[in-house]
Amino acid sequence: MSSATTFLLTTIMISFIINIAISLYGVFAKPSLVKKFIALTIFSDSVNSFAILIGFRRTPLGYPSIAVMPSPPQSVEDLKRFVSEAVDPVPQALVLTAVVIGLAVNMFLVGLIMLYYKYYGSTSTRRVKI
Amino acid sequence: MRLSDIAIGVSMAMLALLLSYLIVYGGLGPIATLNLRPLAVSFLNYTYNPWKIVYSAMSPEAVTAIVWDFRGLDTYFETSVLFIAIVGLIALFRGANVVQGVSSKGLSIIVKTSTKLVAPLILVAGASLAFHGHLSPGGGFQGGSFMTVAMTLLAIAFSIEFFQQKKLTLNRLLAIRCIGLLAIVVVSVYLLVKAVLLGGYAYIFQNMPRINSQYSMPSWFLDRPLAGILFFFNLSESIAVIGGLTLGVVLLLLREEELKAIIGGGEHE
Amino acid sequence: MTPYDIILTVLTTLLALYLISFALYIVRVLKGPTIPDRVLALDSLGYDLAAFMLILSIYLNSPMMAVCALSLALWIYALDIYVAKYLEAKEVGG
């Protein structure tokens, strides 16, 4: 059972890597800036997914719980139980930061591509050397 | 298919293979084991820990505690990245303004009415996410982006003039953004300033009492934990995000005529 | 076997059954000859996924995660009207 779970999770992680490769291919090989932009968003999403999977775990009881206490702990035992069940919160916090940063960068990029189209009348980069 | 495309494809496949190698041979550590990384255990232990308050954030939500307290500096700068993006967009479209009455009608009346009915509900749901950021999943950015849904839905269903009519001009949105951000700054240095004025010692981003410093933010409000700066950060962040993201979306939604009017001027060298 | 175990077993079956309809929706998303078709299929997928998430949060024993469902339902609607606006109007902002 547990080895099957590990296998599946490893496959999921490799699927993220395949997505990274595909989307990077889209960024580099496709001429259209809009397509590059779409591929770029997929790329950063895949990079982030990577981290979430790192934070996943198994617990003695089966499936882990979220890193939130339902109510403030009353005793040290409550805390211990929480620690033994919750998933790793650090990658989630990192990804939260990374997602927001990605959104910011992408918004700015869209403004740039709009102006690019205004000047060159096309979003293709084959026309202009890039 | 061009030759360069094939070359790129091959190199990407190699990248994928390399990264897979990294995973399969344990470069990322064991996947889904029973034991967490020791650092994560420390975080989970200290997120709400009345018995070891000098290391604790006093928030039952570990992710928000890490985002805004343990690693508050990251998030402070992350907010500023969003701010820079918005300022960059304003700089790109500087001088542009929403002009009223240029053939705008929005979507059909049914969509308008439905959106109108739901928008306040989404706003209050976002506010609830921001309020309970330290108690349940959610937080400042989540709440703010939830509220931005309402704004973008209104902008799409009515038209961007809608904001103009409701006196939400671009400058005011930027002002909302800046108010939220300055509130974040004030909260982050509040205890430091207080300590300097009182002649004591405190850290930047300090929340609960620390080893060298006795100052602290309130940790309890009425009948629930408040987690000190976390609550105030969440609140100001949601205000900042709603202002900033709405501003960005409205700037990108500007009409062709409005864009044409501003570019091609003479501001260079 | 307690009643709760029975509930859990039934839930497991129902959750597994959900996957079939998701697969069919995705076929339509990938195949759909026109854009509204794809959006429609994505739409149904999204709403059902929202319901699915709610049920899943019972199954995974963590009710606090349920908020995500509301978020998903809202954004799927948003996607709808973005595409509608794209098809219908001359400008997305107009």
Added chain:
Amino acid sequence: MKKLTRFIAVFLYIYAFYIMFTASTTEFSLTLGFIASALLAALSTPFLIQRNLGAHDLKSFAYLLLYYFRYMIIEEYKAHKQVIKIVLSRKLDIKPAIVKVPYSVKTDYGMTLIAGSITNTPGTCVVDVDEKRHLFYVHWIYATTIEPEKAREEISKVFEEYAAKIFG
């Protein structure tokens, strides 16, 4: 005074949603929700309600609840049955048409309620609205008639009765 009643109506609408959404009765949540709902209500009242509210609105709210249950149980059941039958039958037995369906309510909310009910019952979907001539253009998967009045009889009669009672 009129403004106050409107404000209170909107406030209750938002605050009720907030309480349902959080489903917590802690003072913390209720206090903050109160403040937020009051703020939002103050901002959105002029936008949400244009007309005056009177005493009959409480009654209409009761009607809304009644309508909700009736609609969810009877109308949806009937419509679902029909469409499920069509989909699962071996030969697709459809007769799609876009028909005119007139309506007579005056307010936007009433109109939206009718249109929403029509769209939300499988088998019929509002494609377009003509506000001047008070017409819905409804796509009907199994059109038994193309006469506007008859179609109204079959599609939207029940909804309209309630909409008239709820939103005047």
Added chain:
Amino acid sequence: MSEMLPVIMAFVAALISIVATWLAVQERDMLIATLFSALQSTCYALIYYLLMAPDIVLVYLPVSVGILPLITIILIKKTERYEE
């Protein structure tokens, strides 16, 4: 079983996301590519949900299913829909 089912679901979602990514990159109509990327984002959101990261779902859904398709659609409307 209680442990496997969510993981299997995440696995299926990951496979679908690969297909969606590939189609999004290959598609010539940008609007459809945007829809495919929305599908991929939805799959990712489900994966995050199954991996017990509700905070990320709450931030990822608005960003990747909500705001990014919006700005992509604005961009397509302002520029051109079909790739050369």
Added chain:
Amino acid sequence: MSTLQDPLTGIAPLYLIAVAFLTAALGLVIRSNKFFKVFAIVNTAIVFAISAYIMHKVVDEGIQLYFFGGYPAPLGIAYEIDNLNALLGLLATSIMLLSGIYSAWYMNFPRTYLYYTLFLTLLAGSLGCLYTGDYFNFFVMLEVLSLSSYSLVAYFRDSPKSIEAAIRFAFTGIISSSFYLLSAFVAYASFGTLTMADIALKARDLNAVTQFSGGVVGNVAIASAMMIALASWTWTFKAAIFPNYFWLPDAVPEAPTPISAVFVGVIDLIGVYGAIRMFYTFFGQGSIALQFRSYTLEIFQILGAISVFIGVFLLLLQEDVKKFIAYSTISHLGLIFMALSLDSGEGISAAILHTISNSFAESLLFYSAGIAIVAVGRSINTLGVLRKYRVALAGIIIAMLNLIGVPPLLGFWSKYLIFKAFLDTGKIYGVVILVLATGISAIGYFKMLFSTLKPVEKIREDPRLRNSMLADITIALCVVILIAIGALYMLSPSARKFINEIGYNVIEGYKAYYAFLSSGS
């Protein structure tokens, strides 16, 4: 943690961001451009003073730490400032201060508050990158830095070229910083920590256990190799080394001139700094990834050499002044990379000294050429206009002499150090490349110098040309600093000792760098 930490150590980037927020807010109220000029200069000067204070403290008391929120390091984020950080931080702030003064002359347009907002965030980003002691925080600061620089490249949005340059810069920049992010995830997954000092400790001692983050988790050898591979992409991108050099000659010419100076002076520095940190502090001598690291350093040698030749040969072909300076920067950065990948303390010291000399000299070139660009245009043949502006002419001459390496200027000493480092490690080809590059680039520099002799008839009508006092002040300051550092290095044994010890500290002093991990209570 017996002594209280000085809040001034941690406040600089935070303060700059807060000022940037304030600038944007005030921009809605105040219309006067003058106010923002003064505001930005004053705040940059304050930060300059803070960084000088930090430098002073570091020299006096050793490594400075600041724990944000009062959390000890692996739990929270710490700023760790040693000689290297402090020196580079001082360098960055001084160049930014010069650019700020120069901008007050140069940016004579409406709505400059947007420009100054981005200017301040740019400085905040670079200072944060330099001071931070956290692997992930570095990524965030990198994004602050990059996004401000994309925005500033596109600031003159009325010229199509600047938009195009910004797009190319942004796409490659986003990908490179995403790779860095991936390496940060790998670091967390495998080392179980994000604090740089912690990684450095565990990379050398697999059995080390620290208070909050325990021991290592994954296969550290593979993980370190992966981190090096992924992050090297970022360093080469930021430092404009061979495969990723093209953004510099693209973006720099399109940015406003004061920002071009910052690009060659500060942003490149981040790449150099990151590479030094990665190869000597995390995975230095005695660490787990030794073999892969030495391969990478060899590759860096080759990449550096290629960059040197690309720089010097393309430099000869340029007609555009700004592109000329950009390619000259690439050649010098190639030299710096060759020096720092020598795996010796002398190499690092040489690289640092050459970075300082290069940053000031290239910035000085931009400041001086900026006047000519405003007056006539960007062609290299119209530099003769500078005969009217004596200070700028002097600036150009000094900068060129420095870049060629004429004694007793700083450039000579830094090149001499590089020369010595090559000789000591027995890499004769490095010496050959150094001499060849100096010779070839000298041709280009002299070509530029001769063009200043040609008189120019047509001069644009520009209000800025009437009063170029602020620009002159900037150039004069820069010249004085350049000469002063050179003289200081030549005359003062303690300065020489300081520079020589930086390399030694970086290689050997990692112990001091992570000593605090065990001292936490």
Added chain:
Amino acid sequence: MIDMVLASAGLTLIAIGVFCDFVAAIGLIRLPNFFTRLHAATVGAIGGAVVPMLGAALLAIGYEPLGETRFILAGVAFTTSIVTMILSQAGSHALARAAYRARAAPLQPITYDALAEKRGDSSE
């Protein structure tokens, strides 16, 4: 006892939802054009989403092992179902109207089109 009643009612509603979903998916595949598929999608949105959401709310109230926080789930499920009811109709209407106006989807097969006379007239 009341818990069990609620839970079984909830389970029933969820089962109905699963069935409706299945039908909707088959309908989306089988039906000939976009406008007819709209109706199948409505089955998916109301029968397949709103009903199981209500079911989840009931089930959560009746399902004790979830602990105190189960009321949060019930509240969120209920509010989500209401919001979905308001939004799904607006969404399908907007899509239908846009598809019709932009002629983005074929109208055939159709027996009668009352909108044809209005087509192209965008005076509204």
